Amino acid sequence: MSLSRAKRLQPVVEMAEKAEREAARQLGHCQGLVGQAEAKLGELERFRGDYQQQWISEGSKGVSGQWLMNYQRFLSQLETAVGQQQQSLEWHRANLEKVRAVWQQRYARLEGLRKLVQRYIDEARLAEDKREQKLLDELAQRLMDRGEP
Template sequence: MSASATDTLGLLLERAEGERDAAARALHAAGQQAQAARAQHGELAGYRQDYQQRWTQSFGQATTMEIVGCYRSFGQRLDQAVDAQGNVAQYADQRQVRAREALREAEMRVAALRQLIARRRAEATKADQRREQRAADEFAARAHLRRVAHL
């Protein structure tokens, strides 16, 4: 394999490895974001459940319609917040899946380039061995002709 081809493939491999490393970092960040979004969704859902339980317990006591209205209004906003955070968590999970796929593709590119480089090196080694064998055969043939000519 020529030096320029080796250099070119080496640069391509270096770039592909850099892209793979960036994809791995992106996957890690997406995983952390997805985990944080799911945790916040869980906390909000837990708070909503606690709020509903507390209200159910205190609802047995005498209360005014104004308080009931406030409870319902806050409950609706809390439901909206839980739903919105659920959407955020779902989106973060989708980003994580896409980041995992991007990493897999980048790893495949790196592996393909490494395989190509190995194949090219093997071909170059075979070509060198054939050249050396031809040279050795020619040298032996000339030596034989010289010996025959001197007899």
Template structure:
């Protein structure tokens, strides 16, 4: 197998790996966005829940109702804490996929540059060989014309 074929296969493989890394990065980004949106929804729900119960508490509520409201507010806070932890995990995953994607893109760019360099070298060699042949033909033609 020639070097150019080997490099082409390596480039093809590197591009597939880059495409897979790009897909994984997109999925990680989407998961992070969904988790952040859910956290925002929880914050808004908790705020509206608290507003509603502050208004009702001014009218007077029983101790059991107050305890239920307080317990639910604590569970909402716990859910927000868990969502925050999930967001941290997803941010770490997103960062890891971003780093992997950058590495794959660098590999593809490096292989493309190497292929370009090899093609340029091959072209220079071919041009030198053509020039050498032309010089030889010119020398022969000159010798055959000179008595």
């Protein structure tokens, strides 16, 4: 009886496995996007640092007003790009957490279904063992009733 219940659940388990695999794939993809966003932010911050270092070396030599205006304009654009990339990274991290929550939910559901199926299998084995033991006991009783050793 319980074994047939386990077999009937098999399509549900397979669907849950497929959903969990898809969620895991999405999670991996989002982790990759976070990594890319972090790398891009790191590059922008290094570039900004290098550019600011250029100000220190060029500024000590004396610069023209035009050079200073261009420097400030570009640094402002660079700061904007860094800020936008930080926002992008925050968005990707938040999205990653949402996708991780979906995966965790699907994984937990799959594990719950697997445990239920295993319980049904265990119940079926136990019932079969009891049935066999009952048959053996009846057979032993019949042999004893006949007087056979």
